[in-house]
Amino acid sequence: MADYREAPLATRPKTLDPNEYFNLSPEQRRLEESRMALRANLKRQYQIELNNPHRKELIEDPALTRWVYARANPYPNFRVTKKTSLLGAICGVVPLFVMYYVFKTDRDNKEAKIKAGTLKRKFSLLS
Amino acid sequence: MAGVGFRMWAKALAKGRSSGLSALLSGCRAASGVSKGSLPGPYPKTPEERAAAAKKYNLTVQDYEPYPDNGEGFGDYPKLPDRSQQERDPWYQWDHPDLRRNWAEPMHWDFDMFIRNRVDTSPSPVPWSTMCKHLFGFIGFMLFMFYVGAKFPCYQPVAPKQYPYNDLYLERGGDPEKQPEEIKHYEI
Numbered sequence: 382m383a384d385y386r387e388a389p390l391a392t393r394p395k396t397l398d399p400n401e402y403f404n405l406s407p408e409q410r411r412l413e414e415s416r417m418a419l420r421a422n423l424k425r426q427y428q429i430e431l432n433n434p435h436r437k438e439l440i441e442d443p444a445l446t447r448w449v450y451a452r453a454n455p456y457p458n459f460r461v462t463k464k465t466s467l468l469g470a471i472c473g474v475v476p477l478f479v480m481y482y483v484f485k486t487d488r489d490n491k492e493a494k495i496k497a498g499t500l501k502r503k504f505s506l507l508s
Numbered sequence: 509m510a511g512v513g514f515r516m517w518a519k520a521l522a523k524g525r526s527s528g529l530s531a532l533l534s535g536c537r538a539a540s541g542v543s544k545g546s547l548p549g550p551y552p553k554t555p556e557e558r559a560a561a562a563k564k565y566n567l568t569v570q571d572y573e574p575y576p577d578n579g580e581g582f583g584d585y586p587k588l589p590d591r592s593q594q595e596r597d598p599w600y601q602w603d604h605p606d607l608r609r610n611w612a613e614p615m616h617w618d619f620d621m622f623i624r625n626r627v628d629t630s631p632s633p634v635p636w637s638t639m640c641k642h643l644f645g646f647i648g649f650m651l652f653m654f655y656v657g658a659k660f661p662c663y664q665p666v667a668p669k670q671y672p673y674n675d676l677y678l679e680r681g682g683d684p685e686k687q688p689e690e691i692k693h694y695e696i
Contacts (some may be wrong), residue, residue, distance in 0.1 A: 390630050392595045415568050418612065423566060427603055427611035440611070443546055444566070447585075448615040451548040455581025460551060462579045 551577040552584050561586075565614045575617075586614055592622040592629040 395401065395403045411503065430440045494500040545603060546565070552558045562572035562582045577583035596608040603611040607623060621627050632639060670693045673679070677688040 385594075388629070389633055392591075392631060394597055412570055414570060416571070419566055419568065423612045424603070424610060425607060439633055444612045444615055445546050447546070447565070448617075449582065451585045451617070454548075455583075458579070458583040459581045460579025466578050 546587050548583050550583050566612055567614060585617060588614060588616045590629060592627055594624045594628045595630050
């Protein structure tokens, strides 16, 4: 396994990472064990609910609920800082003025051309 | 959960602490899904809050890292590594195989971006900068060459078309009695 090279376009699997096997301190091993314990517990809960013959409804996923709630409710955690106000100005205020300016000048030029009789309507369907 | 509420209600009625309706209201509790404490909250400031938040999100305390608190609306949501779902092991028995995710596993903030149909962070065969240089270099070169070709067109020399029979004198309605002038299209 010393000459293992990853498959193209794939990351190296965690089980083939050499750091997993050499120079591991007891704290790292304990940390890994606690992670595994959490994951195994959740898997067990899911399997129990999945194979429960009395279950009639969907299995509710609390992580999904938390994710949806977090994405839909950023407002309590919003604060006015330099960065947030700058972003808000760039995305919300500047486009208004820029678009007003662009459209106004374009339309004014077109109006001047129409008045002078030089407007070329290349795709006109009328004639 | 509904059973607990019922038992409290029955106990309150049996004890007879208060009149019927208020006993009902104090004892009963709706058996709904999530409780208030399991939803995302504000940024954790003390170590106890961090530990509680890590437990809430099913992460170890060392793994739990909230987004920096700069008022952008993240709260205590954990900052997970920016890896797409395509990078995960395809042969492991995931609970949701198409999403390559287990039940109740903490979801990345941009999870809907990192699904397998969308953004992929898998390693590229050549470094990203090389790929960018190749693509934009080629496109830029082709655009430049087309621009130059439009500015300096290059084609075979052309001249007005030459017709026989004195420039088609009779066909163009010339007088048959009159002698047309001779037009020479060549030089020897």
